[in-house]
Amino acid sequence: MTTTLRTPVAIVGAGPAGLLLAHLLDEAGIDSIVVDLRTQGEIESTIRAGILEQGTVELLDRLGEHSRARIVGHRHDGIELRFDGEGHRIDFPSLTGRSAWLYPQHEVLKDLIAARVAAGQDLRFGVTVTGIDESDQEHPRVLAVDADGKELVIEADFVVGADGSRSVVRPSVVGSMQGGYFREYPFAWFGILCEAPPSSNELIYSNSPDGFALISQRSETVQRMYFQCDPKLDPSSLSETEVWENIQKRVPGTDLIEGPIFQRDVLRFRSFVSHGMRKHRIAIIGDAAHTVPPTGAKGMNLAVADVALLHEALRALLQENDSRLIDTFEQRAMQRIWKAQHFSWWMTSMLHVTDDASDFDRRRQLGELRSIAQSTAGQTYLAEAYTGWPI
Numbered sequence: 001m002t003t004t005l006r007t008p009v010a011i012v013g014a015g016p017a018g019l020l021l022a023h024l025l026d027e028a029g030i031d032s033i034v035v036d037l038r039t040q041g042e043i044e045s046t047i048r049a050g051i052l053e054q055g056t057v058e059l060l061d062r063l064g065e066h067s068r069a070r071i072v073g074h075r076h077d078g079i080e081l082r083f084d085g086e087g088h089r090i091d092f093p094s095l096t097g098r099s100a101w102l103y104p105q106h107e108v109l110k111d112l113i114a115a116r117v118a119a120g121q122d123l124r125f126g127v128t129v130t131g132i133d134e135s136d137q138e139h140p141r142v143l144a145v146d147a148d149g150k151e152l153v154i155e156a157d158f159v160v161g162a163d164g165s166r167s168v169v170r171p172s173v174v175g176s177m178q179g180g181y182f183r184e185y186p187f188a189w190f191g192i193l194c195e196a197p198p199s200s201n202e203l204i205y206s207n208s209p210d211g212f213a214l215i216s217q218r219s220e221t222v223q224r225m226y227f228q229c230d231p232k233l234d235p236s237s238l239s240e241t242e243v244w245e246n247i248q249k250r251v252p253g254t255d256l257i258e259g260p261i262f263q264r265d266v267l268r269f270r271s272f273v274s275h276g277m278r279k280h281r282i283a284i285i286g287d288a289a290h291t292v293p294p295t296g297a298k299g300m301n302l303a304v305a306d307v308a309l310l311h312e313a314l315r316a317l318l319q320e321n322d323s324r325l326i327d328t329f330e331q332r333a334m335q336r337i338w339k340a341q342h343f344s345w346w347m348t349s350m351l352h353v354t355d356d357a358s359d360f361d362r363r364r365q366l367g368e369l370r371s372i373a374q375s376t377a378g379q380t381y382l383a384e385a386y387t388g389w390p391i
């Protein structure tokens with residue numbers, strides 16, 4: 001028994017990109033069906049990054065009462081760059097007139113799911129997509145198995161893969177899973193969540209001879225911190241004391257407030273940009289099309305920027321039969337994607353220390369950090385990229 005559904009837009013993946021796209025399409029009167037492999041509980045509890053660009057918050061405002069970003073989240077008007085034993089504040093509003101918000105991705109997802117459920121829109125969890133049938137270019141079909149093990153076919157006017165870095169939809173757009181530009185880094189982040197008050201008002205990005213650390217936050221009582229580590233490190237192999245020693249020595253000059261660690265993970269660093277984002281009536285967005293290393297928190301923000309372009313292109317295509325925006329979608333999206341790739345790579349390489357760094361490399365890196373911290377032009381570039389280029 002196969003269930004066959006018809007919809008204007010089939011969206012694979014109920015992450016930030018897929019759910020926000022569905023919301024903006026609904027605003028324009030375009031129905032969609034969103035499916036995801038995971039359960040709602042898994043989606044709402046996966047720990048990811050916590051910084052939203054100003055443009056991301058403005059787009060989330062369109063969820064109305066469902067967006068809690070400005071209520072539960074916190075506006076951040078700057079960050080501290082710390083190196084060579086000193087802190088240097090980058091003040092966002094005076095440099096760019098913009099800010100960033102601390103509001104974790106899983107909270108954004110709760111808001112997006114609540115808005116979709118409240119509007120009575122079609123959202124299905126536990127659905128395994130097995131492939132895309134492209135035999136009719138005008139009407140691609142999503143082939144899937146639903147949560148009860150029944151076959152499901154979704155016939156659409158357009159299919160969007162917002163299904164993350166292991167995207168099932170990507171091969172339909174670029175011919176293979178690996179079709180893209182790729183870079184791996186020789187380090188990872190050890191991330192923790194701990195019960196403690198904030199150690200600082202703003203985030204600290206710290207370069208030290210022992211490597212990088214990031215002092216982020218979550219709330220008045222829970223903090224998120226990261227330190228550079230070997231990608232092969234088993235997160236359970238360090239004692240709590242060793243974790244704190246590692247973090248403290250990478251932020252010399254600040255006494256971090258410690259507390260019980262209740263979550264730990266090791267995040268791999270990868271840069272990837274797919275060779276393409278659209279073929280006929282199939283597109284990929286967000287992590288399905290590109291991933292960045294976490295330094296600077298561009299991942300979710302870049303996914304949201306893809307959505308901002310794609311929802312307008314789909315409106316023109318599906319409501320006015322105007323293909324001009326969809327024809328230029330990839331080229332326009334790629335401009336921002338490569339700027340964000342550069343920023344994420346630059347923040348990463350400027351702040352981390354590799355095992356094979358020579359004395360020259362180390363001194364050059366401090367020269368680079370000083371070039372930013374002591375120059376309004378340098379600070380402005382960082383602040384523009386961090387708070388997000390206007391969408």
Ligand code: DHB
Nearest residue numbers: 049050216294295296297
């Ligand atoms: C966080 C993650 C980042 O990659 C970053 O640059 C800033 C904050 C976070 O998880 O809080």
